[in-house]
Amino acid sequence: MSDSALPPPEFAAALESLRAAAPRPELRVSEIDAPSSLAPWAVALAADVSPGPHGEDSDLGTGRFVLLYDPSEPESWGGRFRVVCFTQAPLETDIGVDPFLADVAWSWLVDALDARGARYVAASGTVTKILSTGYGELARQGDGAQLELRASWTPLDEHAAPHVEGWSELLCMLAGLPPRTEGVTALPRRRRNRG
Secondary structure, three states: OOOOOOOOHHHHHHHHHHHOOOOOOOEEEEEEOOOOOOOOEEEEEEEEEOOOOOOOOOOOOEEEEEEEEOOOOOOOOOOOEEEEEEEEEEEOHHHHOOOOHHHHHHHHHHHHHHHOOOOEEEEEEEEEEEEEEOOHHHHHHOEEEEEEEEEEEEEOOOOOHHHHHHHHHHHHHHOOOOOOOOOOOOOOOOOOOOO
C-alpha cells in the first residue's frame, strides 16, 4: 500500500471486500507485500493449493492476485482499479500437449469471474504450456508439463470479493480439483513430483 496514512475511501472499500472474500477451502491464502511501483495503492494475495507448505510453491498449484488502485485512472487500465494475477499448476504430459488447453484455461477464468458476478472490462492475458524432459541426473523424473495463466482486467467497482473468488476457482480448477461451476469439467490431477 501507499505510505499515506489512510487509503482513499474507494480503495478502503475494495480492501474490505477483498478481505471478506470466500476463496475455495482447498487453498491457503495469505496477504503478502504488494508491488509498490505499479500503482499508488495495492494489495496482494498468495495462494497455494493444499497440502504444499506455505512460502513454497505448491506441488498442486500456486497463484498470486494483486489489486491495484490509481485514482488518476491510467488510460491503459480504463478505470481506477486493475487486477493482475498469476496461476500455475502441473499437468499430465498428455494433457499439456492438447492444442485446445490454452483456450480452455482462459475460458475457465472468464467463466469463474462471470459466475461470481465480477464486473470488469479490458481483460487480457497469456496462457503458457511448459513441456519438459529431464536428462542426466534428472532423467529419472521423466517428462513433465505445467500450465501458467497470467491475466489482468479492470474491475468496474470496489467489490473485489467476486474477483478473488473467481481467481481462486481458476487456480483450483487448473490444479485438477472439481469445479464449483456447473457444466465445467476439471483437468485430471497430476500428482507426480518433478525436481
